Every structure is written in structure tokens, then in C-alpha cells.
Amino acid sequence: MIVYLIRRFGQSLLAIxxxxxxxxxxxxAIGNPVDVLINPEATQAEIxxxxxxxxxxxxxxxxxGIFVVNMFQGDLGTSFVFGRPAMxxxxxxxxxxxELAMVALILSVGxxxxxxxxxxxxxxxxxxxxIMGGSILGFSLPNFWQGMLxxxxxxxxxxxxPAGGRGTTxxxxxxxxxxxxxxxxxxxxxxxxxLALFKMSLIIRLTRANTREVVLQDYVKFAxxxxxxxxxxxxxxxxxxxxxxxxTIIGLELGSMVAFAIVTETVFAxxxxxxxxxxxxxxxxxxxxxxxxxxxxxxxxxxxxFVDILYSILDPRVRLSExxx
Amino acid sequence: xxKLLEITDLSTHFFTRDGVARxxxxxxxxxxxxxxxxxxxESGSGKSVTGFSILGLVDPPGRVVSGQILFDGQDLxxxxxxxxxxxxxxxxxxxxxxxxxxxxxxxxxxxQMVETVLAHEKVSxxxxxxxxxxxxxxxxxxxxxxRLQSYPHQFSGGMxxxxxxxxxxxxxxxxxxxxxxxxxxxxxxxxxxxxxVQQLCANSGTALIWITHDLAVVSGLADRLAVMxxxxxxxxxxxxxxxxxxxxxxxxxxxESVPKGKQHGALLTQIKGMTPSLLKLPSxxxxxxxxxxxxxxxxxxxxxxxxxxxxxxxxxxxxxxxAGA
Amino acid sequence: MSMSSDQPAAIPARIxxxxxxxxxxxxxxxxxxxxxxxxxxxxxIAIAAPWLAPQDPYALAQLxxxxxxxxxxxxxxxxxxTYWLGTDTQGRDMLSAIMYGxxxxxxxxxxxxxxxxxxxxxxxxxAAYFGGRFDAFVMRIVDLQLSFPAILIALILLALFGRGVDxxxxxxxxxxxxxYARTVxxxxxxxxxxxxxxxxxxxxLSHRRIMFRHLLPNCVPPxxxxxxxxxxxAIALEATLSFLGVGVPITEPSLGLLIANGYxxxxxxxxxxxxxxxxxxxxxxIGLNLVGDRLRDVLNPRLQK
Numbered sequence: 001m002i003v004y005l006i007r008r009f010g011q012s013l014l015a016i017x018x019x020x021x022x023x024x025x026x027x028x029a030i031g032n033p034v035d036v037l038i039n040p041e042a043t044q045a046e047i048x049x050x051x052x053x054x055x056x057x058x059x060x061x062x063x064x065g066i067f068v069v070n071m072f073q074g075d076l077g078t079s080f081v082f083g084r085p086a087m088x089x090x091x092x093x094x095x096x097x098x099e100l101a102m103v104a105l106i107l108s109v110g111x112x113x114x115x116x117x118x119x120x121x122x123x124x125x126x127x128x129x130x131i132m133g134g135s136i137l138g139f140s141l142p143n144f145w146q147g148m149l150x151x152x153x154x155x156x157x158x159x160x161x162p163a164g165g166r167g168t169t170x171x172x173x174x175x176x177x178x179x180x181x182x183x184x185x186x187x188x189x190x191x192x193x194x195l196a197l198f199k200m201s202l203i204i205r206l207t208r209a210n211t212r213e214v215v216l217q218d219y220v221k222f223a224x225x226x227x228x229x230x231x232x233x234x235x236x237x238x239x240x241x242x243x244x245x246x247x248t249i250i251g252l253e254l255g256s257m258v259a260f261a262i263v264t265e266t267v268f269a270x271x272x273x274x275x276x277x278x279x280x281x282x283x284x285x286x287x288x289x290x291x292x293x294x295x296x297x298x299x300x301x302x303x304x305x306f307v308d309i310l311y312s313i314l315d316p317r318v319r320l321s322e323x324x325x
Numbered sequence: 326x327x328k329l330l331e332i333t334d335l336s337t338h339f340f341t342r343d344g345v346a347r348x349x350x351x352x353x354x355x356x357x358x359x360x361x362x363x364x365x366x367e368s369g370s371g372k373s374v375t376g377f378s379i380l381g382l383v384d385p386p387g388r389v390v391s392g393q394i395l396f397d398g399q400d401l402x403x404x405x406x407x408x409x410x411x412x413x414x415x416x417x418x419x420x421x422x423x424x425x426x427x428x429x430x431x432x433x434x435x436x437q438m439v440e441t442v443l444a445h446e447k448v449s450x451x452x453x454x455x456x457x458x459x460x461x462x463x464x465x466x467x468x469x470x471x472r473l474q475s476y477p478h479q480f481s482g483g484m485x486x487x488x489x490x491x492x493x494x495x496x497x498x499x500x501x502x503x504x505x506x507x508x509x510x511x512x513x514x515x516x517x518x519x520x521x522v523q524q525l526c527a528n529s530g531t532a533l534i535w536i537t538h539d540l541a542v543v544s545g546l547a548d549r550l551a552v553m554x555x556x557x558x559x560x561x562x563x564x565x566x567x568x569x570x571x572x573x574x575x576x577x578x579x580x581e582s583v584p585k586g587k588q589h590g591a592l593l594t595q596i597k598g599m600t601p602s603l604l605k606l607p608s609x610x611x612x613x614x615x616x617x618x619x620x621x622x623x624x625x626x627x628x629x630x631x632x633x634x635x636x637x638x639x640x641x642x643x644x645x646x647x648a649g650a
Numbered sequence: 651m652s653m654s655s656d657q658p659a660a661i662p663a664r665i666x667x668x669x670x671x672x673x674x675x676x677x678x679x680x681x682x683x684x685x686x687x688x689x690x691x692x693x694x695i696a697i698a699a700p701w702l703a704p705q706d707p708y709a710l711a712q713l714x715x716x717x718x719x720x721x722x723x724x725x726x727x728x729x730x731x732t733y734w735l736g737t738d739t740q741g742r743d744m745l746s747a748i749m750y751g752x753x754x755x756x757x758x759x760x761x762x763x764x765x766x767x768x769x770x771x772x773x774x775x776x777a778a779y780f781g782g783r784f785d786a787f788v789m790r791i792v793d794l795q796l797s798f799p800a801i802l803i804a805l806i807l808l809a810l811f812g813r814g815v816d817x818x819x820x821x822x823x824x825x826x827x828x829x830y831a832r833t834v835x836x837x838x839x840x841x842x843x844x845x846x847x848x849x850x851x852x853x854x855l856s857h858r859r860i861m862f863r864h865l866l867p868n869c870v871p872p873x874x875x876x877x878x879x880x881x882x883x884a885i886a887l888e889a890t891l892s893f894l895g896v897g898v899p900i901t902e903p904s905l906g907l908l909i910a911n912g913y914x915x916x917x918x919x920x921x922x923x924x925x926x927x928x929x930x931x932x933x934x935x936i937g938l939n940l941v942g943d944r945l946r947d948v949l950n951p952r953l954q955k
Binding site for chain 1: 377380382384410411412413414415418419421422423426427428429430431432436437440441444445489492
Binding site: 015018019026133136137139140141142143144145148149151152155156163252255256258259260262263266277278281282289293296297300301304 | 681794797798799801802805806809810882886889890893894895896906909913916917919921924925928931932935936939940943
């Protein structure tokens with residue numbers, strides 16, 4: 001198990017390194033890094049100072065070394081717009097995004113898995129077909145447009161919920177969160193649904209497909225032949241088997257939720273790091289873009305690592321073969 | 326006292342897209358307490374569906390459409406799911422064909438055994454565990470404590486089948502339905518399992534329905550044989566009589582296609598033609614297109630009639646003479 | 651013949667041509683046929699837009715600012731023509747704009763699909779055929795790329811490249827090739843392990859011949875399924891990127907950009923400017939997804955009854 005963990009950890013580091021190289025090449029090698037990294041309105045002296053600090057006059061490999069060293073110190077440049085370290089600007093926005101992504105994930109799993117199992121157990125029933133039809137719809141509505149519809153219906157026409165922003169936040173574990181106040185919660189409902197719907201559809205489809213395959217297995221029939229209740233057959237024998245692929249996907253989807261939050265945050269003016277990214281792209285605030293990219297890569301790679309470990313804990317077959325291997 | 330199991334005119338059909346497959350049609354069978362019945366037939370003859378019908382485990386699109394299954398006086402067809410569940414695993418147990426597939430890969434052996442005990446008896450977990458341990462010992466598994474904490478994939482095929490048998494024996498059922506339980510195993514393991522099952526059933530007075538396509542295996546085991554063809558029982562009687570003097574041309578063909586020691590060098594006979602499709606059965610006797618004795622009279626289907634003066638039944642208009650000539 | 655089935659095994663093996671069988675099973679599902687019809691209609695509208703559209707939405711001479719922001723069904727103050735889906739703030743007929751926007755959306759998606767499939771097929775088949783280090787290397791890249799969300803990669807690429815139809819296509823190709831490479835490789839590798847491929851190699855058939863005559867045909871069914879789903883994803887992704895302002899330029903507005911343009915007016919009640927392009931977009935994607943969904947069932951050997 002330890003060997004496996006170390007190997008898997010090494011792979012994650014490799015992925016981060018590969019992305020760091022790509023980001024570096026994107027920023028430094030394509031085009032003039034002075035344009036990219038230094039505020040267009042900077043004075044000549046400022047340009048000289050930054051060039052010096054980032055070693056932009058040095059050969060490429062040395063620049064890469066400086067980039068890596070700076071990155072490890074959390075220094076990814078200074079935001080042109082905010083005049084603060086880019087990493088700080090991003091980290092300020094991180095809790096809002098993570099909160100949104102987590103709530104959306106809980107929604108999509110909590111609703112998606114039961115519906116998917118239901119549709120998988122009774123694929124030809126009216127409920128099963130309705131669930132599948134709904135999931136195709138959820139799958140087909142582009143996130144941004146679906147978000148606009150939510151605003152149109154619930155904020156503009158019905159006026160039940162606010163159209164954007166984060167509402168009142170309170171401090172929780174040192175972070176500003178929305179879900180603890182009523183106002184914050186009301187601001188969160190629409191964006192969370194928006195972000196969750198696509199993933200929910202995905203999870204429904206995946207769960208259904210897996211359920212349909214698992215119910216055909218002999219061990220399900222054998223379990224029934226043992227006389228145990230159908231509740232236990234579904235909740236233990238079937239669910240435990242389908243949870244393995246489902247958890248893998250859920251993990252990977254959490255990463256993509258952080259990315260998709262870009263769209264949701266833009267539509268709902270949710271002050272997370274995704275909205276910051278779009279603002280930064282529009283304002284050409286490149287250090288922030290770089291910082292966002294590296295942070296997101298780090299988050300996604302960590303999630304993947306975590307999911308793999310979880311997977312090996314859940315599936316005894318993987319656990320043992322990996323332990324031997 | 327009535328027989329333990331009496332099936333009368335049981336029909337189970339599969340309603341597929343391509344039409345209705347009459348997997349079993351008007352099957353009548355009976356099993357006495359402690360008796361071993363061999364149910365013989367090719368694949369698609371309906372022998373497994375018969376087994377699943379008894380347990381009420383026919384999956385859609387299949388359904389028991391008519392007939393009666395009297396188990397210890399109770400009609401299982403009318404009894405409903407509640408009655409079935411109380412019988413399954415407790416009074417009627419089943420062993421499946423492929424031991425690699427019958428145990429749930431993600432649950433430990435102890436979980437799968439204990440749940441079987443707890444499904445029917447209100448005992449403590451430790452008590453259930455103790456029962457499971459004893460059952461494993463009874464089927465010849467050494468180091469049961471260690472085995473209980475293992476996952477199925479850590480076992481060989483023969484060992485898994487022993488576990489499945491142990492599970493079937495947990496409640497000392499009145500009837501075990503064994504669906505080709507040795508087919509997937511090595512020949513040496515087959516012989517071991519065969520004799521062990523025979524012994525265990527004899528010790529506990531359990532009746533056994535041994536479903537197989539292999540006449541050689543079952544002839545040394547069963548008290549009586551029933552031969553199935555195209556969803557019907559075509560011949561039925563005490564094993565020795567049926568083997569030495571088959572009356573139905575199909576049974577005769579089946580027996581002659583088994584190699585015997587003294588016929589060394591002699592040609593094996595084979596039954597010409599193929600098993601008919603269940604969707605398009607021939608009219609009249611279902612075997613007539615392949616039968617060497619068929620004539621115009623065989624266009625009407627014969628009943629499974631008792632043979633006067635014997636304990637046998639045959640469904641044939643031109644049966645071989647009883648002397649076996 | 652197997653002796654071990656517990657289901658009625660003797661259901662006749664139809665000997666229909668596979669394409670015929672797939673077609674027959676496909677049309678059994680009315681919803682899927684509806685999806686296909688939907689997509690065909692959309693495609694015809696997109697191709698024939700210049701002839702079907704009541705107005706050339708980008709010939710500025712035809713626009714009348716007086717007609718700006720008219721709700722659906724209103725008539726033009728100048729020409730008296732009816733704007734069935736209303737006009738945008740510049741007086742552009744939304745119906746025409748949607749038809750032209752559809753055209754751009756589909757062109758971007760299908761061109762990128764074609765290029766991405768070509769790359770994916772070549773890389774995937776080669777990886778399966780040559781195996782070893784080349785395979786390991788290529789699949790590492792594929793895995794690495796697929797572990798990051800497509801939208802993130804595309805967004806970053808476009809932030810670097812800048813706006814443009816060609817740049818969006820390039821970004822979509824980069825995002826999508828890996829899906830096809832993985833799909834093709836996993837089907838091809840199953841076939842690669844079969845003996846006849848070794849036999850073909852012994853006959854000294856050229857690599858290319860073996861790869862494309864023997865390995866590739868087996869990859870076609872899963873490739874079709876993935877492509878149907880991916881084309882819908884590509885259309886949605888392009889729309890999203892354009893909505894976020896990094897996609898197609900304002901001079902060539904796709905459906906996504908039309909929606910984005912109308913977004914500002916949504917809250918003020920002029921819902922039609924972004925609602926109708928959105929409906930067109932969603933109908934296109936739903937049509938494709940319904941087709942893909944059915945194809946997945948029909949082409950999946952494990953679910954065949």
C-alpha cells in the first residue's frame with residue numbers, strides 16, 4: 001500500500017511539473033514575457049526592476065529555474081489590477097468557489113445516485129424513462145444558458161431568489177462562507193443548482209448504466225436466492241459495487257466543477273476565482289491567470305490523487321493487487 | 326404425506342422483442358424428502374429456468390405464466406414475494422454454476438455469510454459468525470477464521486464453490502437446487518465437490534435437484550432423472566432404469582453420445598441437427614425434426630405419460646421398448 | 651455451442667448486415683428518431699441559411715435602428731416585415747441571426763470534429779499497434795490531458811491565442827483529440843491481441859495496411875458513439891467560450907455570442923434576444939444527444955438482448 005501511495009504521489013508531482021512547464025512555455029516562450037508579465041502602464045524603471053527580478057534577461061532554462069523557485073514560494077507575480085501578489089488575490093476568492101463546488105457536488109450526488117439507481121433497477125418503467133429523459137435534458141442544456149433561465153424564471157419573473165452575488169457571509173473555520181446565513185443561502189441556491197445540474201445528469205446516467213450491469217450479475221441473483229431482503233440487496237450488494245466507478249467519476253467531476261464554476265460564477269456574478277479568471281482575461285491581468293492556472297492544476301491533481309486512494313480502499317481487488325505489485 | 330416439491334404444469338415464458346420464448350412449457354416434476362433428482366438437458370432446454378422458477382427468481386422479461394409449485398403444501402406461484410423470501414435460503418437454497426460470479430466481489434465472506442443467517446433468524450452477530458464458521462468447516466475449508474475475513478477473489482474456484490455450498494447449507498434447507506455447480510471446475514475438484522454434496526445431503530436429509538447437461542456426472546449421484554428438451558420434460562424415471570433402458574429417442578441419443586470405457590475405438594453416435602429455437606418450436610413433438618423414429622403421427626405432441634407397470638414417464642409416441650433392445 | 655446458458659439461449663441469431671441491424675434497432679426508439687429529425691432540420695437550416703433567412707443580419711444596410719428591440723411578432727416600421735422572433739437592439743431580425751449563428755456554431759463544431767477524429771484515429775491506432783513505449787508515452791499524455799476539464803484547457807488556450815473562428819477550432823481540436831485517441835486505442839488493442847494480426851504481420855503486410863484495414867474497422871462503433879456525444883459537447887463548449895467572451899469574434903457571432911449579447915437585456919425584460927438563440931442551441935444539442943444515447947445502446951454488445 002505504501003509503495004502504491006508513493007508511486008501514485010510521484011505521478012501527481014509529475015502531472016503538476018508537466019503543467020508547470022506548459023504554463024511556463026505559454027507565458028515565457030510564446031511572445032514577449034515583458035508584455036505578458038509586466039503591467040503595460042509600468043514605467044521604464046518598473047520594467048527594468050521586474051525584468052531583473054524575474055530574470056527575463058537570462059537564458060530560458062535559468063528563467064524556468066527562477067519561475068519554479070518563485071512558484072514554490074507562492075510568488076506568481078503581482079496583479080496589475082489589484083497591485084497585490086496574484087496568489088493572494090486568488091486565495092481570497094478560493095473559499096467562495098470551493099463552497100459553491102462542494103454544495104453543488106453534494107446536490108448532484110445526493111440526488112443523482114438515488115435517481116440513477118432507481119432508473120437502473122426499473123429501466124422500462126415510467127419513472128425510469130422520465131429520469132433518463134430529464135437527464136438528457138440536463139445534459140443538453142449548456143450551463144450558462146441554463147443559468148440564465150434560472151435567473152429569468154426565479155429572479156426576474158417570480159422574484160423569489162436574488163439573481164447574483166454572494167449575500168451575507170459569516171466566518172467559518174477562518175473562511176467567509178454563505179451557507180450559514182439565510183441571505184447567503186438564498187444567494188447560493190440558484191448558482192448551486194446551475195453548477196449541479198449537468199453533473200447530476202452525468203451521475204444519473206453513470207449510476208443507471210452501472211446498476212443495469214450489476215443487477216444482471218450472478219452474485220445479485222445469489223444474494224436474492226439467500227433470502228435477504230431486496231432492500232439489502234440494493235443498498236449493500238448493488239450499491240457497493242456501483243459506488244466504485246461512481247466515486248471515481250465524482251472525484252474527477254469535483255475537479256471539473258471547480259473549472260465549470262467559471263461559467264456559473266460569471267452568470268451569477270458569484271465572487272469566486274472563476275469570475276476572477278474571466279475578469280483577469282478581459283483585463284489582461286496575466287499574473288492572476290498564471291496563478292489561477294497553477295492553483296487549479298494543484299487542486300485537480302490533488303483531488304485525483306485522493307480519489308485514487310479512496311478507490312483502492314473501496315475495491316478490495318485493486319487494493320490487494322496494488323499491494324503486491 | 327405429500328411430496329416435498331410438486332410442480333404441476335409449470336410454464337415460464339420470456340417476452341422478448343423477437344417474440345415469446347417458451348423457456349419451459351407445462352413442466353411437471355416432483356421431489357421427495359431426501360431425494361436427489363437429476364435434471365438433465367442441453368443449454369436452452371429450460372432446466373435452469375425451472376430452477377429459478379421454483380425460487381421465484383426469473384428475471385424480466387421472463388415470467389411464470391401458469392402452473393403450480395407446491396412446496397411442502399404451499400403454492401409458491403401464488404405465495405408472493407413475502408413467502409418466497411422467507412423460504413429462499415432457509416428452506417430452499419440454490420447453488421449457482423460459476424463460483425467466480427456468485428460471491429459478491431466487494432464484500433467479505435463473513436458479511437455474505439452472516440447476512441444469510443440474519444435474514445431468517447434473530448440471532449446475535451457473533452452467533453451468526455459462529456454458525457458461518459461451522460458451515461465452512463463442514464464443507465472442508467481449513468482455517469475458517471482467516472477465510473471468513475477474506476474477499477472472494479482470494480479464493481480458488483473450487484474454494485469459492487465450497488463457500489457457496491456452505492452458504493446454501495447454513496439453514497439446513499429441505500431442498501437445494503444446484504445449477505451445474507461443478508461445470509466450471511477442474512475434473513478432480515468436481516469429483517470432490519460431488520461426493521461432498523452427496524454426503525452432506527444424506528447427513529441432513531436434504532433433497533437435491535442437480536441441474537446438469539452432463540449425464541455422466543449425474544448418473545452416479547441421482548436417485549431419479551428427468552430429461553428436458555425444448556422446455557419440456559420428455560422422460561423421467563429411476564436413474565438406473567433410465568440409463569440402462571432409455572425410452573425416448575432423445576434420451577437414448579444422449580446416452581449414446583457419452584463415451585464409455587468398453588466401447589474403446591467404437592464410433593460415438595451423435596444426435597443430428599440442432600436444438601430448436603424457443604421462439605419457433607416445431608409443431609407436434611418438439612424432437613420430431615431430429616428424431617430417427619419420427620413419422621406422421623409425431624405431428625401431434627404426446628403427453629408425458631406414465632409407462633404401465635413401471636415408475637417411469639415418457640413423452641413419446643414411438644418409445645423404445647422397455648427392455649432397451 | 652455453449653452448454654451453460656441459463657437464459658433461453660436459442661433466440662435466433664439474425665444474420666442481418668450490421669448496419670441494417672443498427673438502423674433497425676435505432677428506429678425502434680421513437681425518441682431517438684425524433685432526435686435525428688431534429689438534428690437534420692437544424693443542419694438543413696444552417697446550410698440553407700442564406701436562402702431561408704428573411705434578412706442578411708450582417709448587411710448593415712438592411713438594418714433599421716428604428717426596429718431595435720422589438721418583441722416577437724412585431725412588424726418593421728420601415729419595410730413592414732414581421733419579426734417573428736423579435737429584433738436585437740440594433741434592429742436585427744433574430745430569426746435570421748439565429749439561422750446564421752447556427753451555421754457558425756455547426757461549422758466550428760464539425761470542422762474541429764473532423765480534425766480531432768483524424769488525429770485521434772491515427773494516434774490511437776498507432777499506439778495500439780506499436781504498443782510498448784510509444785503506447786505508454788502517448789497514453790500518458792492522453793491521461794494527463796483528460797484529467798483536466800476541457801473547458802479549462804480551452805479557456806486558457808483562447809486566453810493565449812485571442813479570439814477568432816480558427817482559434818476556437820484549434821482549441822476544440824486540442825481539447826478533443828484525446829477522447830478519440832483513447833477510444834480508438836482501447837478498441838484497437840482488443841483486436842490487436844487476436845492471432846490474425848500476428849498472421850498478417852508474418853505475411854509482411856505493411857504497417858499501414860494492417861492498422862487501417864484490420865484494426866480501424868473495429869473501432870468504428872465506439873467511435874461513432876463518442877463522436878456523437880463529443881459533437882454535442884463541442885457545440886456547447888464553443889457556445890460557452892463565446893459567451894465568456896473568448897470565442898468567436900463579434901463579426902461572426904455564433905449562437906453562444908448571440909446569447910451573450912442578449913444577456914444584458916435579460917434582466918430588463920427583453921428576454922427574446924437571448925432566449926431564442928438559446929432554444930436553437932439546446933434543440934441542436936438535445937437532438938445529437940438523443941441520437942448518441944440510442945446509438946450507445948444499439949452499438950453496445952453487452953446490452954444486446
